[in-house]
Amino acid sequence: MPTELTKSILEIDDLKGISPDFEQLKILPQETAQKIETLIFAKDKNTLKVLSTNNFPEGLTSLLKSLEDKWYKYETFYTSPTGFTYALSWYADMETIAAQKRKAETEQKQAAGKWAIAMIQKVFEKRDSMEPGDFIMELIRLAFQTWASDLHFQPQEDWLIVRIRIDGVLQELLQFTHDDFRKYLQKMKFISGTKLNIDYLPQDGRFSFEATDVHGEQRKVDVRVNFMPGVESESTVLRFLDPTKSISSFEKIGFTERTYAILKRNLEKNTWITIFTGPTGSWKTTTLYTILSYLNDGKRKIITLEDPIEYEVKWIQQSQINYSKWYTYEIGLKSILRHDPDIILIWETRTQETAEIAINAALTGHLVFTTLHTNSAIESIPRLTSMEVKPYMLAPALNLIIAQRLVRRICPNCWTKRDANYSEQAEIKDALKKMADLDPKLAFPFDGKIPEIVGCDKCNGSGYQWRFAVIETFEITDDIRKMIVDGKIGIDLYAKARENGFLTLQEDGIIKMLQGNTTLDELRRVL
Numbered sequence: 001m002p003t004e005l006t007k008s009i010l011e012i013d014d015l016k017g018i019s020p021d022f023e024q025l026k027i028l029p030q031e032t033a034q035k036i037e038t039l040i041f042a043k044d045k046n047t048l049k050v051l052s053t054n055n056f057p058e059g060l061t062s063l064l065k066s067l068e069d070k071w072y073k074y075e076t077f078y079t080s081p082t083g084f085t086y087a088l089s090w091y092a093d094m095e096t097i098a099a100q101k102r103k104a105e106t107e108q109k110q111a112a113g114k115w116a117i118a119m120i121q122k123v124f125e126k127r128d129s130m131e132p133g134d135f136i137m138e139l140i141r142l143a144f145q146t147w148a149s150d151l152h153f154q155p156q157e158d159w160l161i162v163r164i165r166i167d168g169v170l171q172e173l174l175q176f177t178h179d180d181f182r183k184y185l186q187k188m189k190f191i192s193g194t195k196l197n198i199d200y201l202p203q204d205g206r207f208s209f210e211a212t213d214v215h216g217e218q219r220k221v222d223v224r225v226n227f228m229p230g231v232e233s234e235s236t237v238l239r240f241l242d243p244t245k246s247i248s249s250f251e252k253i254g255f256t257e258r259t260y261a262i263l264k265r266n267l268e269k270n271t272w273i274t275i276f277t278g279p280t281g282s283w284k285t286t287t288l289y290t291i292l293s294y295l296n297d298g299k300r301k302i303i304t305l306e307d308p309i310e311y312e313v314k315w316i317q318q319s320q321i322n323y324s325k326w327y328t329y330e331i332g333l334k335s336i337l338r339h340d341p342d343i344i345l346i347w348e349t350r351t352q353e354t355a356e357i358a359i360n361a362a363l364t365g366h367l368v369f370t371t372l373h374t375n376s377a378i379e380s381i382p383r384l385t386s387m388e389v390k391p392y393m394l395a396p397a398l399n400l401i402i403a404q405r406l407v408r409r410i411c412p413n414c415w416t417k418r419d420a421n422y423s424e425q426a427e428i429k430d431a432l433k434k435m436a437d438l439d440p441k442l443a444f445p446f447d448g449k450i451p452e453i454v455g456c457d458k459c460n461g462s463g464y465q466w467r468f469a470v471i472e473t474f475e476i477t478d479d480i481r482k483m484i485v486d487g488k489i490g491i492d493l494y495a496k497a498r499e500n501g502f503l504t505l506q507e508d509g510i511i512k513m514l515q516g517n518t519t520l521d522e523l524r525r526v527l
Helices: 012-016 030-036 057-069 081-110 114-125 132-145 178-191 257-267 284-295 329-339 352-363 380-386 391-397 422-438 478-485 491-499 505-514 520-526
Strands: 038-044 047-052 073-078 150-155 160-166 169-176 203-212 218-228 235-241 272-277 302-306 317-320 343-346 367-372 398-410 416-419 449-452 464-475
Touching: 012 081, 030 038, 030 057, 030 081, 038 057, 038 081, 047 057, 047 081, 057 073, 114 132, 114 169, 132 150, 132 178, 132 203, 132 235, 150 178, 169 178, 178 203, 178 218, 178 235, 257 272, 257 284, 257 398, 257 464, 272 284, 272 352, 284 302, 284 343, 284 367, 284 398, 302 329, 317 329, 329 343, 329 352, 343 352, 352 367, 352 391, 367 380, 380 391, 380 398, 391 398, 391 478, 398 505, 398 520, 422 505, 422 520, 449 505, 464 505, 464 520, 478 491, 505 520
Parallel strands: 047 073, 272 367, 272 398, 302 317, 302 343, 343 367
Antiparallel strands: 038 047, 150 160, 150 235, 160 169, 203 218, 218 235, 398 464, 416 449
8 A cells, every 4th residue: 555645535546546454454353344334454653544434433433542542543544435335345355365375374284295395495485574483494394295304404615505305315405595594504503402603513403393294194293403514504404203104014114025024033033133234214213113113012121222212112211322421332231231121222233342242132032133334234244243243152143134225116106117128138137047046936027028217296207206125134044153153254155145045135126126116227226
């Protein structure tokens, strides 16, 4: 509306040139305004602008007195009944705009997948009109609703890029100037409980927010945040810890009937160590929590040592490692054994001392689970011996070693098949022959065609939707134990494992590719 109305009596044409302030219009409900033929349509600093027909002077006088009592100034304008009837239409306009706003907010709140990515762009464009805290929380919530596993703020020389990791693959979303990002960085530090004035040391923080999960339900999402010093500004990574993903089913993780049978057989034992190996982000956490859920029958005491505790599990005693307070895996393990556990989870075996305490726990009647960073299951044996773990202690304690990698699952809505080229056919036929030679039950048909991605709206055009694990299970048999004690942990160990039916990650991936779960290109990318 004009900043200043030059006359106090407004004709209908004058009213048509006014854009009412809906926040002020809401002061008087439409029913009251219609009854006393008076409404409030604007505000200039502390002065409210009132429009009236003056046909109900008592109502007008009462309204103006109530405004004075609240220390408001006011300016009164008059119009005809016809003009006022037109002004009443502003209430309908207000409701229409409010409904549109509610719809937009609902769409934004429920946006998922590629729609959440599109919504991030819209929010980014209007960031200057938003409070920094509101903007960054909306960006984080929408990033989660793209089904990303983490959100990265990565400084470059001239700007800062924002990227999300979906199904293991990073994609760029936005770019900030370094000056623009600093105000959002401060907000993230504040909500995550880290020190605002520290930018020369790494910091870890945590916070939570409400968002729509993959099932379309509102729930609390925990976020783990790390700030790392950089040249221009701090690199910041947020990892989303969605409780709906923490405990899955073995089938959804990627265990086949064969690998699940091996796992289940070993979970039914009361002692020994099961080791999980694989790079960061290979769902070792998901698999371990699923196992703990499976074993959590209320009849056995389960204690975990974690760094950090990513998900809280009912009826399980979880303990957080804290190096800054000198609470290490070694100290925690010694304490755990005094609490008479049946099952122990050691989040990561990093040192000889940790490995030896875990081995002693397994040899004295405990079922132990831990993780190790190696490229394959069999490589865990030389990795442990290189940590100077004594082979005669290691061999009788080992039970099962599982390696896993994540590959993207082909979109079920748009994939197709194509003829494999010569090199692809050779690769597949070689793998199938080796598997059939190990066990005739592992002979899989191959018609020369392999899955190929297409891309559609439901997979954001990527051709993939979600992920699953390719898995290798290395079961420790008596003859394997003898080889470990004898120091035969090289090619001889691999040959013996093959004799016992061991399948590699690549072979498990080939089986799942031929079943239409992923593509050969994806297996090559990951493995």
